[in-house]
Amino acid sequence: MHEAYVAISIIWLFLFLYAIGGAIDFGAGFWAMYYYERKDTTAANFANLYLSPSWEVTNVFLVLFVVALAGFFPGAAFALGSLMIVPVSLVLILLTIRSAFMVYSYSVQKYTKLLRYISGITGLLIPALMLTVLPIIIGGFIEIVGNRHYILFDKVLTSPTVYAHIGFGLSSQLFLSSLFLSDYAREANSNKTYEEYRGKAIMFGPIMLSFAVAATLTLMPEAMWMVENMARQWELFALSMFAFSIGYSALFWPSKKVRIGQPRVAVILIIVQYALASFAYGWAHMPYIVYPELTIFEGLTNLAMYQSLLWGYIVMMAILIPLFIWFWRLFLKDKRYITSEK
Amino acid sequence: MDNVILARTLFGSSLAFHIIFATLGVGLTFMILIAELVRLFTKDEDYAILAKRWTKGVAILLGVAIPSGTIVGVMMSLTFPGFIEVVGQVIALPFAIEIFAFFVEAVFLSIYIYAANRLSSTMRIISVFFVALGATASAVLITNVQSWMNTPRGFDMIDGQITNVQPWQAVLNPAFSYTAVHVVSSAYLTTAFVVISVGAYRLLRGNLSAREVSYYRKGLMLALIIGAATAIWTGSTGHKAAVGLHHYVPVKLAAAEGLFETQSHAPLAIMGTPDPEANRVVGGIEIPGMLSWLATGSTDGVVIGLNEFPREDWPPLFVHTLFNVMVGIGTLLVALSVGALLWRFIFKKNPYPNWLLLALVPSGAFALIGMETGWIFACIGRQPWTIMNIQRTADAATASGNLGFIFVLFISLYLLLLVLTALVMRFYFQRNPLNNEFQMTTSV
Ligand code: HDD
Ligand code: HEM
Ligand code: HEM
Numbered sequence: 001m002h003e004a005y006v007a008i009s010i011i012w013l014f015l016f017l018y019a020i021g022g023a024i025d026f027g028a029g030f031w032a033m034y035y036y037e038r039k040d041t042t043a044a045n046f047a048n049l050y051l052s053p054s055w056e057v058t059n060v061f062l063v064l065f066v067v068a069l070a071g072f073f074p075g076a077a078f079a080l081g082s083l084m085i086v087p088v089s090l091v092l093i094l095l096t097i098r099s100a101f102m103v104y105s106y107s108v109q110k111y112t113k114l115l116r117y118i119s120g121i122t123g124l125l126i127p128a129l130m131l132t133v134l135p136i137i138i139g140g141f142i143e144i145v146g147n148r149h150y151i152l153f154d155k156v157l158t159s160p161t162v163y164a165h166i167g168f169g170l171s172s173q174l175f176l177s178s179l180f181l182s183d184y185a186r187e188a189n190s191n192k193t194y195e196e197y198r199g200k201a202i203m204f205g206p207i208m209l210s211f212a213v214a215a216t217l218t219l220m221p222e223a224m225w226m227v228e229n230m231a232r233q234w235e236l237f238a239l240s241m242f243a244f245s246i247g248y249s250a251l252f253w254p255s256k257k258v259r260i261g262q263p264r265v266a267v268i269l270i271i272v273q274y275a276l277a278s279f280a281y282g283w284a285h286m287p288y289i290v291y292p293e294l295t296i297f298e299g300l301t302n303l304a305m306y307q308s309l310l311w312g313y314i315v316m317m318a319i320l321i322p323l324f325i326w327f328w329r330l331f332l333k334d335k336r337y338i339t340s341e342k
Numbered sequence: 343m344d345n346v347i348l349a350r351t352l353f354g355s356s357l358a359f360h361i362i363f364a365t366l367g368v369g370l371t372f373m374i375l376i377a378e379l380v381r382l383f384t385k386d387e388d389y390a391i392l393a394k395r396w397t398k399g400v401a402i403l404l405g406v407a408i409p410s411g412t413i414v415g416v417m418m419s420l421t422f423p424g425f426i427e428v429v430g431q432v433i434a435l436p437f438a439i440e441i442f443a444f445f446v447e448a449v450f451l452s453i454y455i456y457a458a459n460r461l462s463s464t465m466r467i468i469s470v471f472f473v474a475l476g477a478t479a480s481a482v483l484i485t486n487v488q489s490w491m492n493t494p495r496g497f498d499m500i501d502g503q504i505t506n507v508q509p510w511q512a513v514l515n516p517a518f519s520y521t522a523v524h525v526v527s528s529a530y531l532t533t534a535f536v537v538i539s540v541g542a543y544r545l546l547r548g549n550l551s552a553r554e555v556s557y558y559r560k561g562l563m564l565a566l567i568i569g570a571a572t573a574i575w576t577g578s579t580g581h582k583a584a585v586g587l588h589h590y591v592p593v594k595l596a597a598a599e600g601l602f603e604t605q606s607h608a609p610l611a612i613m614g615t616p617d618p619e620a621n622r623v624v625g626g627i628e629i630p631g632m633l634s635w636l637a638t639g640s641t642d643g644v645v646i647g648l649n650e651f652p653r654e655d656w657p658p659l660f661v662h663t664l665f666n667v668m669v670g671i672g673t674l675l676v677a678l679s680v681g682a683l684l685w686r687f688i689f690k691k692n693p694y695p696n697w698l699l700l701a702l703v704p705s706g707a708f709a710l711i712g713m714e715t716g717w718i719f720a721c722i723g724r725q726p727w728t729i730m731n732i733q734r735t736a737d738a739a740t741a742s743g744n745l746g747f748i749f750v751l752f753i754s755l756y757l758l759l760l761v762l763t764a765l766v767m768r769f770y771f772q773r774n775p776l777n778n779e780f781q782m783t784t785s786v
């Protein structure tokens with residue numbers, strides 16, 4: 001395989017990890033706000049129990065993705081940098097407000113409510129805004145004058161596909177986070193909270209799926225090449241749909257531990273669904289980073305750097321994975337922790 | 343303003359903001375480790391309370407340090423894409439390894455904060471050790487890139503093309519060894535003095551129970567010892583950095599000292615303004631031969647002056663002031679902390695008289711100013727180059743428009759967060775007074 005493909009697969013992997021982690025993180029932040037004043041359920045507590053130890057680790061995955069992209073594909077920096085400066089700056093500002101206010105809300109009891117609303121809502125907007133980058137880099141929204149790239153904002157703001165992507169971002173995080181938290185609540189034997197989040201997951205699953213389809217269909221006028229490439233990947237998309245159907249149905253399977261549903265199976269299969277779909281999407285994107293300007297071959301770094309980075313990441317992951325497993329046990333499995341805040 | 347200036351100001355101010363929180367994060371985790379160790383040996387619960395309250399401080403600081411770090415990390419690609427194009431080809435390794443340090447720090451910090459009660463006391467100390475290690479390592483690794491920008495190695499530049507890349511040779515560039523220790527020592531120093539400030543202020547304000555006074559004195563004492571040690575250490579690493587400049591980046595040393603003519607017996611100029619017409623520093627104090635002695639170890643050593651370099655390669659001459667401020671503060675802090683310690687051991691009866699506390703109160707602010715001027719000196723003293731003798735800043739900057747609007751957004755955000763974080767800290771520590779903690783530890 002060409003080095004560029006190895007490198008872009010690593011980038012895909014990092015992006016995928018952050019997409020799942022980030023969606024759960026921002027979604028959980030939203031639920032912590034949504035259930036904040038509800039006295040009848042511990043749903044907000046569960047969201048916080050998950051968030052407090054994990055948000056920093058999740059954020060590092062974002063940095064991992066950015067740094068790996070700049071390291072493996074320095075040739076992409078100029079185009080992406082000048083193109084993305086406005087949307088990415090907005091994301092960064094929201095991200096900063098969100099994290100800072102979330103930490104403030106843990107420290108200043110008197111204003112917890114206000115602070116949590118601010119962090120919940122800014123957090124909710126982040127994945128939505130991040131997803132608008134996708135249609136922008138596959139064409140139709142960029143103008144190149146000399147060697148300067150411009151985003152055609154008026155075109156972006158009036159394009160249905162951009163809104164479909166935003167909807168997909170919003171529904172994805174709400175779906176993934178409620179699904180994940182339902183499993184977390186089941187792990188802690190908190191049946192009421194489990195039911196609460198299960199209900200939300202059942203609601204947002206089909207909404208997410210419709211937005212995914214809508215986002216693809218509305219791409220046609222903007223980036224037909226992409227839609228054609230995606231059609232060529234139909235097997236993967238079909239598999240992904242299949243994983244979704246089984247995973248979603250697992251929420252209705254009988255169970256010994258809870259009234260109904262197998263949330264762990266659902267979580268795993270839905271992650272498989274996202275993996276398949278995003279891989280197929282990424283594959284259809286190849287070989288372009290920014291269409292039609294920049295391909296992965298032009299962006300790739302030199303061989304020496306490529307090899308040191310590759311080894312660096314392999315060694316790093318080998319050391320970190322046991323650490324993550326320990327972390328997982330301490331905060332997602334240990335009954336003393338997950339039943340502590342009731 | 344033109345685009346390049348805007349890009350520089352935007353990026354520079356983002357860094358200046360990030361490092362306040364990052365430096366304190368690096369220093370505080372180190373001090374928590376020390377407090378935990380002292381407690382292990384003395385069995386004095388006050389040190390556990392110190393560690394606990396500092397940990398809360400770290401948790402609040404990191405709420406801003408992490409997203410602001412994410413900002414600078416991403417913004418570097420946005421505002422200086424030309425620089426990233428070179429970084430990605432030559433010096434991408436420290437950035438990649440830094441992620442590793444971030445993960446280690448973030449994971450162990452969560453473990454230390456949220457799982458402490460489920461860990462044995464050895465495991466707890468091991469966790470906080472890794473937190474401190476991760477934080478310090480991230481400072482060292484980011485400094486690695488910065489040192490490489492001063493002394494770029496590990497590649498050949500042929501007709502504007504980068505070839506023959508040797509990533510590890512780039513990492514082991516000559517400026518790395520002396521810059522890294524100086525950054526680490528100054529981060530520890532800055533935090534120790536911020537803690538000294540808070541402690542001195544508390545004791546000075548009075549209205550404390552005997553138990554509280556004893557607690558604050560212990561904290562102040564611990565911070566003073568760390569402060570004195572790191573202040574001396576920072577002076578010596580700073581001296582090594584200056585000697586390093588003499589060898590590898592002579593134009594920067596010349597600008598820092600306002601030295602125009604290459605000469606032996608070069609004088610050390612303190613304050614004053616470098617004047618290119620007069621070819622010397624006017625209005626300052628000159629110590630004959632001192633610069634030669636500091637840079638080469640002997641008063642007849644030759645130090646290179648600015649006139650050896652073409653005018654368009656000179657850094658702005660005001661870096662002389664930045665450099666003087668940093669060095670002046672370094673000297674002042676050594677005097678303050680060593681003096682306070684001596685006083686403490688000579689006059690045991692009244693260990694901290696009010697005038698001494700009053701003198702200690704502003705030391706934290708001084709340390710922060712020293713840290714900021716040091717960095718700004720390091721970055722502006724490299725101008726007009728982003729990568730010394732390889733890439734000009736103007737060629738590295740983004741061509742994108744819209745920067746003005748973004749700049750206003752970010753600056754407002756930084757101001758807001760500076761104020762809010764200070765308020766949150768105050769609010770938290772007022773709402774959770776020491777007495778609560780005393781009761782908790784006695785009832786356990
Ligand atoms: C409170 C912080 C602090 C204090 C008291 C000092 N420094 Fe410093 N200095 C820094 C904080 C700092 C820094 C922020 O950490 C810098 C900026 C870039 C770097 O590598 O470290 C730095 C850079 C820096 C450089 C430039 C290195 C380069 O550009 O490559 C020199 C020559 C010195 N320092 C020398 C000194 C001397 C002789 C001091 C005498 C006491 C001193 N510093 C005190
Ligand atoms: C962390 C503390 C730092 C501060 C406060 C700081 C400050 C600044 C300032 C004020 C500028 C603008 C220079 C000018 O306009 O003349 C600047 C530029 C820059 N700095 Fe630093 N800097 C810091 C550390 C670093 C580090 C660690 C790196 C490398 C990874 C770095 C890379 C750059 C780059 C790429 C520029 C833009 C190009 C240039 O002006 O040379 N800085 N910095
Ligand atoms: C004096 C210089 C600096 C020091 C001491 C420093 C230290 C730190 C520390 C301690 C953190 C928190 C790490 C964590 O808990 O995860 C942090 C975050 C970060 N820093 Fe800095 N930093 C410095 C300058 C820079 C510069 C110049 C950049 C980028 C070019 C940078 C990029 C980042 C990033 C991307 C993060 C966020 C990591 C995360 O998401 O956890 N830092 N920094």
